[in-house]
Amino acid sequence: MNEIFTRTSIRQFEDRKVEQEKIEKILRAAMQSPTAGNQQTWEFYVVENKETLEKLSGTSPYASCTKNAPVAIVIAYRDGGRFEDYNEIDCAIASENIWLEAEALGLGTVMLGIAPLKERMEAVEKVLEFPEDLHAFTIFPIGYPVQKNAQQDRFNPEKIHYVR
Numbered sequence: 001m002n003e004i005f006t007r008t009s010i011r012q013f014e015d016r017k018v019e020q021e022k023i024e025k026i027l028r029a030a031m032q033s034p035t036a037g038n039q040q041t042w043e044f045y046v047v048e049n050k051e052t053l054e055k056l057s058g059t060s061p062y063a064s065c066t067k068n069a070p071v072a073i074v075i076a077y078r079d080g081g082r083f084e085d086y087n088e089i090d091c092a093i094a095s096e097n098i099w100l101e102a103e104a105l106g107l108g109t110v111m112l113g114i115a116p117l118k119e120r121m122e123a124v125e126k127v128l129e130f131p132e133d134l135h136a137f138t139i140f141p142i143g144y145p146v147q148k149n150a151q152q153d154r155f156n157p158e159k160i161h162y163v164r
Contacts, residue, residue: 003103008151010108011065013143018071022105026073026142029101035090036083042091042137045074045128052127056139059123063112069141073098074124079133088115091137098140108145114138 027044035041047053048071056074057067066072075094077087095111102109114120115137124136 001100003100006151007099007103008108008149009110010143010145010148011110011141012146013065013069013108013141014146016070016144018107018143022107023071023073023142025105026098026101026107029097030073030075030094033090033093033097035093036086037081039081039083039087039090041078041081041084041087042094043076043078043134045076047072047074047128053141055127056124059127059139060112060114060117060120063139063141065110066112066139066141070143071141073140073142074128075137075140076125076130076134077137079135087135088137091115095138095140102140102142106144107142108148109140109142112139112141 023046027046030044031040047056053069053072054067056072057063057065075091077091081087099109099111114124115135121136124139125134128136130136
């Protein structure tokens with residue numbers, strides 16, 4: 001999994017459309033991730049409309065890069081499920097798969113934190129006109145990176161604790 005060691009956060013994108021086949025591969029990767037009890041309460045909004053991308057860029061102080069992305073994927077989750085307390089965790093696992101598949105496809109992205117901050121969640125939900133039982137989790141602006149920096153080596157043996 002070279003992508004684990006090469007993935008970096010990308011916030012600047014070329015003015016170039018992301019091919020539909022690549023978007024579908026990213027979504028397939030997201031939906032392949034495990035969920036608690038296989039409940040799959042997630043939903044994925046693929047946003048290509050420039051006006052909507054512009055509106056999403058205002059939903060968080062860190063989301064401005066969304067307006068210049070050719071596409072964004074918003075992960076959301078529905079109320080309910082057998083293991084409702086794990087709905088956000090399930091979305092987080094799907095997020096990692098989005099990041100890794102985008103990297104594998106030569107694309108760049110960044111995970112923009114929305115949940116659990118209610119004001120950000122409600123702002124995204126309003127822009128996308130979510131039904132009441134659907135909640136925004138995160139935004140992934142995706143595109144071809146303008147530039148790619150090397151990832152830092154984050155391995156730190158001091159953070160490892162063996163219990164034997």
